[in-house]
Amino acid sequence: MTALVMDSPLQVRASGRNAAFSPLRYPGGKAALANFFGDVIERLGISNARYVEPYAGGVGAGIALLRQDRVQELVINDIDPAVHSFWRAVVEYPDKFADLVVNTPLNVDEWRNQKHVYREANESNYLALGFAFFYLNRTNRSGILNAGPIGGMDQSGNYKIDARYNRQQLAERISRIGELSSRITVISLDGASVARQYAGDPSSFTYIDPPYVEAGGSLYLNSFTYRDHAQLAKSLDRCPDGNWIVTYDPSDFIRRIYAKHDVREYELNYSANRTGKARELLIASRPVARVLA
Ligand SMILES: C[S@@+](CC[C@H](N)C(=O)[O-])C[C@H]1O[C@@H](n2cnc3c(N)ncnc32)[C@H](O)[C@@H]1O
Known part of the structure; x- marks a missing residue:
């Protein structure tokens, strides 16, 4: 239980408008993180960035960033x-x-x-x-x-x-x-292999949004096991200096398997007329953790 008690969560300002770019409805989709990712990419100094989503779903954030020319290329992978x-x-x-x-x-x-x-x-x-x-x-x-x-x-x-x-x-x-x-490049491989391919690449920013640990199985294809989560974490252990972010539902298991990296909670703040705040985990590579500090 104590693992969840730590510094105050990172405040991320959600941009509701960005949800309007993807044609898909994705429960829990991450379009609202687009501006946040755009700012991180800018602060990392990646010019003409390639934005990669190894677990793409509706790719809400990626489509928004591409349409706003905040990234040059988009890689969409979903199995x-x-x-x-x-x-x-x-x-x-x-x-x-x-x-x-x-x-x-x-x-x-x-x-x-x-x-x-x-x-x-x-x-x-x-x-x-x-x-x-x-x-x-x-x-x-x-x-x-x-x-x-x-x-x-x-x-x-x-x-x-x-x-x-x-x-x-x-x-x-x-x-x-x-x-x-x-x-835009569209591929259909296992997400961990796509993460391995791009997470260490200096001209890419990789956003990794795997199926949740405690997901309801009916939202999307979800045969992700504890072992899959652990293997993905191991792949990222090999590129601590890449440009990547992983998000997850809060879980002590996830905190443990990402113990080598910067793990923090974040809170998505919606504008006045939108509901509530969602608290999740955000795991960042070293360069990303530096720009978030
Ligand atoms: C949490 S959703 C991603 C939502 C997305 N970030 C958005 O904003 O819409 C996870 C996605 O991962 C896909 N998926 C599940 N297992 C996978 C695997 N082993 N490799 C690649 N994609 C996978 C699912 O089909 C699903 O679309």
Whole structure:
């Protein structure tokens, strides 16, 4: 218990506006950290930085930084075939994807079709699989993939299936990403190997947001074991002088496996009309810890 009692937490000012750049809803997504990361990258003096997310999900922060030209390149890695297909399809076929966003019906029959495509998980048709993932992400309750549609199967709820699906706005986000596609690399490897590849690279900033230790399994693909968490920490032990940050839910286990590094709590402060403060752990490489000091 005592391990959680330490210095006052790092205060990080959340930027809610940044959440509006990624087309995906990600429960607990980290778009709000974009400005904080942008400032860290600046203070580290990395020019034309490559921003890498080995556990990408919605890549909220990365998309915001790229759109604001605060980073030059973006590397999106996710091992979930549906998430990977989504990013690959958006980057390679932004126009076709945007057309699907605008023209696909929003009703329970179509929801069933998309669910079927998602369940089949045929990666060779990554446009169809990526779109099915996106469709369910935008029409399901809380964006949770194994939940039902907003409003229920009988659409009797107050909010309906289209409540989080603004066609024009989402198509616009897709198109904007398409315009930046020459600066985006999409891969699907194990996150620890991507962290190993980039975390020591002086021209990269790597943000590592692995599945939580105590995650509800239904938010996203989560077969991450204690051993996986420990292996990732070991990979980072080899590059203490790289430019990287890891975030986690507060846990003594995580504090132990990152004992060689700077581990602190941080508090995300939302602007006046947003709710609450979330407290999490932030682990920083040596150069990052120096600029945070
Ligand atoms: C916490 S989420 C990342 C959220 C993201 N930072 C955002 O702001 O939206 C973790 C992601 O890691 C992916 N994932 C799980 N295990 C992985 C692994 N071994 N390698 C790479 N990605 C993995 C999941 O598919 C999920 O999208």
